[in-house]
Amino acid sequence: MPKESRAIPKMCGIETEFGIIDLSSRASPASANAKFIQSIRPEWIPDSFMIPWNPQERLSPPIRMGLFRNFSEDADAENHDFFQDDSWRERENILLANGARLYLDGAHAEISTPICSDPKMLVTWNRACYRIIDFLRKKHEKVYRKKYAVIRNNVAGKPRDDIPGSGARNSFACHENYTVLRRISLEKLISHAVPWLVLRTPLIGAGKIGADNCTAEATYQISQRADFFTREWGLDTMEDRGIYNIRDAPYADAERFRRIHVIPGDSNMLEIPEYLKIGLTSIFLMMLEDGVLDGRFALADPVKEFWAISRSLDMTHRVTLRNKKETRLTLDCLWDYYELFGNYLDEYHPENEVFYDVLAHMADILKKLFRRDYESLYGVLDWPTKFLFIQRAVAKERGGWKSDLALGLDYEYHDNDPEGVFQREIFADNGRITRDEDIDNAIIIQPPTRAHWIIDVTRRFSKNIACSTYWHMISFKNPARGVLRAELYFQDPTLMWNQEIADQLLALPLKKFLIDAQKLLPVKVVKFCV
Amino acid sequence: MPVKRERIERPEFNIPGQDAINNPGTTVEEASRIKKKIDEMLKKNKRDLKKKARRKRRRHIQEKGE
Numbered sequence: 001m002p003k004e005s006r007a008i009p010k011m012c013g014i015e016t017e018f019g020i021i022d023l024s025s026r027a028s029p030a031s032a033n034a035k036f037i038q039s040i041r042p043e044w045i046p047d048s049f050m051i052p053w054n055p056q057e058r059l060s061p062p063i064r065m066g067l068f069r070n071f072s073e074d075a076d077a078e079n080h081d082f083f084q085d086d087s088w089r090e091r092e093n094i095l096l097a098n099g100a101r102l103y104l105d106g107a108h109a110e111i112s113t114p115i116c117s118d119p120k121m122l123v124t125w126n127r128a129c130y131r132i133i134d135f136l137r138k139k140h141e142k143v144y145r146k147k148y149a150v151i152r153n154n155v156a157g158k159p160r161d162d163i164p165g166s167g168a169r170n171s172f173a174c175h176e177n178y179t180v181l182r183r184i185s186l187e188k189l190i191s192h193a194v195p196w197l198v199l200r201t202p203l204i205g206a207g208k209i210g211a212d213n214c215t216a217e218a219t220y221q222i223s224q225r226a227d228f229f230t231r232e233w234g235l236d237t238m239e240d241r242g243i244y245n246i247r248d249a250p251y252a253d254a255e256r257f258r259r260i261h262v263i264p265g266d267s268n269m270l271e272i273p274e275y276l277k278i279g280l281t282s283i284f285l286m287m288l289e290d291g292v293l294d295g296r297f298a299l300a301d302p303v304k305e306f307w308a309i310s311r312s313l314d315m316t317h318r319v320t321l322r323n324k325k326e327t328r329l330t331l332d333c334l335w336d337y338y339e340l341f342g343n344y345l346d347e348y349h350p351e352n353e354v355f356y357d358v359l360a361h362m363a364d365i366l367k368k369l370f371r372r373d374y375e376s377l378y379g380v381l382d383w384p385t386k387f388l389f390i391q392r393a394v395a396k397e398r399g400g401w402k403s404d405l406a407l408g409l410d411y412e413y414h415d416n417d418p419e420g421v422f423q424r425e426i427f428a429d430n431g432r433i434t435r436d437e438d439i440d441n442a443i444i445i446q447p448p449t450r451a452h453w454i455i456d457v458t459r460r461f462s463k464n465i466a467c468s469t470y471w472h473m474i475s476f477k478n479p480a481r482g483v484l485r486a487e488l489y490f491q492d493p494t495l496m497w498n499q500e501i502a503d504q505l506l507a508l509p510l511k512k513f514l515i516d517a518q519k520l521l522p523v524k525v526v527k528f529c530v
Numbered sequence: 531m532p533v534k535r536e537r538i539e540r541p542e543f544n545i546p547g548q549d550a551i552n553n554p555g556t557t558v559e560e561a562s563r564i565k566k567k568i569d570e571m572l573k574k575n576k577r578d579l580k581k582k583a584r585r586k587r588r589r590h591i592q593e594k595g596e
Contacts, residue, residue, distance in 0.1 A: 002532075017595045017596065019590055019592040021586065021589045021590055023585070023589065029591055029592045029593055030593050033592075105595065105596070106593070106595055106596075107592070107593035107594075107595055108592070108593075108595040110595075149586055149589075149590075151586065151590055156590045156591055156592035157590075157591050157592065170592055170593060170594040170595075171594065171595075171596075172592060172594065172595030172596060173595060173596040175596070237596035238594050238595070238596050239594075263596070315543070329543060331543060332540075332543075335540050335541075339540075342535055345533075345535070346535065350532035350533060351531060351532055351533065352533070353533055356533040356535060359535070360535075360536075363536075363538050366541065367538070367541045370541035370542065370543050371541065373560070375560045375561045375563075375564040376560055378564045378567075388564060388568065389568055389571075392565060392568040392569065392572065393568075393572055393579075404584050404587055405580060405583060405584065407587045408580075408582075408583030408584045408585075408586055408587035409579065409583045410587075411583065411586045411587055411590045412579065412582055412583040412586055415582075415586070420582075421571070421575045421578060421579055421582075425571050425574075425575070426571075
């Protein structure tokens with residue numbers, strides 16, 4: 001008999017920022033990204049909603065409550081031009097038919113997947129989001145005669161040859177989000193999550209040429225993001241980043257749920273590392289909720305270890321544990337995690353096929369990493385694929401790894417265009433865990449989660465009632481007077497779609513719908529006098 | 531139905547003579563197969579890759595984000 005698990009399903013999502021280049025003019029990067037989003041015509045994406053999205057949502061309750069004295073709301077506000085004024089109200093935010101959100105986040109076009117309930121589902125919807133971006137790029141080309149390149153990496157700019165590892169390049173992100181129980185203390189989350197987020201790097205890194213942020217020189221490293229992290233935990237996402245980000249806007253009942261905002265991961269081109277990233281971190285968080293993880297992996301200096309693991313292409317780096325009595329190979333730590341994850345699934349979730357599949361991929365990849373069998377990881381993990389390709393491509397090139405061609409391929413690898421060389425020749429057929437027809441469906445339909453409710457309720461009432469929508473809330477306004485009438489909160493992020501209840505509720509007029517929804521679903525309605 | 535998990539022994543790390551990415555533990559056949567594959571891909575897309583990659587390198591200058 002399996003043991004009873006106290007862990008909640010790991011609802012998850014991915015936010016991807018794109019680097020958009022206007023190849024048809026000399027437009028600045030910020031202007032190219034803004035133009036790309038702001039010029040989208042509603043008729044290009046039917047069944048979508050262009051709506052305002054309140055950025056104050058992102059501020060975490062602990063910060064609002066003043067629990068972190070070292071930080072203030074200003075820390076986030078200073079870094080985000082969203083907070084400079086009220087202009088966000090006019091900015092384009094598009095709630096897509098599949099429940100994803102497309103918007104302009106500061107200087108970058110960004111897409112956030114709808115909330116998903118397992119790693120395979122998330123990879124499918126994330127890939128659907130990338131196809132939507134490509135569809136929009138093609139529309140821009142056709143309608144405005146613009147030529148854009150959409151790059152899905154995490155670092156850009158020109159490294160200066162005269163200053164090794166100079167901070168000339170900027171980083172932008174691919175964030176993961178997971179729902180965890182609020183009862184797990186922040187201290188426990190930080191102490192356990194930081195080693196995992198550092199040690200998982202060889203499984204998920206997207207690889208890059210060079211070093212950044214004044215860190216030690218490197219020809220090539222495993223992680224795109226490691227160099228940009230300077231502290232164990234923190235709030236900031238654009239400077240002085242912490243490996244554990246304490247932003248905690250749960251988009252749910254804040255007393256029961258927390259949303260972990262994971263920022264050190266790379267944007268993956270191949271599906272397998274993305275699948276591992278989400279699947280393994282989900283298992284890890286479930287173990288934390290079940291109280292079966294100890295502090296054996298605590299690192300003496302997580303930031304330095306992050307930089308060192310990222311540079312250890314031969315896997316020989318030994319991490320120093322917090323007790324300072326022991327150093328261990330990164331791969332040995334990962335194998336320990338593998339065994340712990342397996343034992344946990346055997347005891348608590350012996351029927352979860354998706355998680356066992358994730359674990360089988362982990363074992364297979366670890367065996368190859370132990371043998372340093374990088375050729376067999378070509379088309380499986382991003383960093384060896386990119387490494388082997390560039391190494392071969394620049395073998396006869398003057399300047400080698402510092403040549404224009406090498407640095408160009410470092411970006412070309414991340415081109416979102418499915419007709420691009422890497423997409424066509426490598427990603428289309430290698431390292432896949434999804435099917436093309438599932439991705440095509442995920443462009444227009446929602447995952448069977450809370451996202452399905454949000455879209456269907458918005459769609460049902462949008463014709464008669466002015467709505468604005470957040471991840472967990474829909475506000476209904478009186479169309480005649482334009483004043484707020486009621487807000488409907490989907491408090492439980494683990495809520496799944498139920499066709500029978502939906503048929504019953506969505507046939508009702510708004511007033512009756514709001515009353516009955518509270519009886520049949522874990523929702524809260526806040527009414528306003530009008 | 532419980533999923534049957536294959537029990538796998540912890541792999542060995544120190545295989546003699548394999549101490550760097552330039553000298554990996556890949557079988558000779560696999561290594562040459564991948565090299566051939568990459569060479570073919572490079573040959574087929576040489577002009578395209580060189581032109582596009584260099585252009586993107588020059589223009590991919592983004593502001594910080596997140």
